[in-house]
Amino acid sequence: MGIFKKGLLLGGLLGAGLMWLNTTKKGKEMRDEMLDHAAEVYVKLKEKILTSEQYYKLTKNEYVKMVQELVNKYAIDNGLAENIKKMVEKLVVAQWSNLKGQMKK
Known part of the structure; x- marks a missing residue:
């Protein structure tokens, strides 16, 4: 089997596995929980930033x-797993442009 076919097979398996995680009930619950955590952190962060001088x-x-x-701090207080903590961090960091736009108003 050539390198291309091996890569194609591996990519297909990886994609199927990721799709399975997204479509399972447990996967959806984890995603929703992670988004809830990210929303809480974002609100706290926004308040902290807007009250700063x-x-x-x-x-x-x-x-x-x-x-x-x-x-x-939030992960310690709420007992988040390391992978959930990293995803929450990525989600909140991705909101930089959104926050910057709100601060200009």
Whole structure:
């Protein structure tokens, strides 16, 4: 079997496995739970940023550091698994442009 066919087979198996996780009831519950955690962290972060004195000078690097600190504290308080914590962090970091737009208003 050639390299291309091996890659095609492996990619197909990986895709099928990921699709199975997304369509199972447990997978959907985990995704919903993770989104709920991310929403809670985002609300807390937004409040923290808007109450700070220099929120309009906030850079993306500072934002990412604040997200990491808040997610770490939230994960400890709520007993989140490491992989869930990382996904929550990624989701909240991805909201940078959304938050920046809200701060301009």
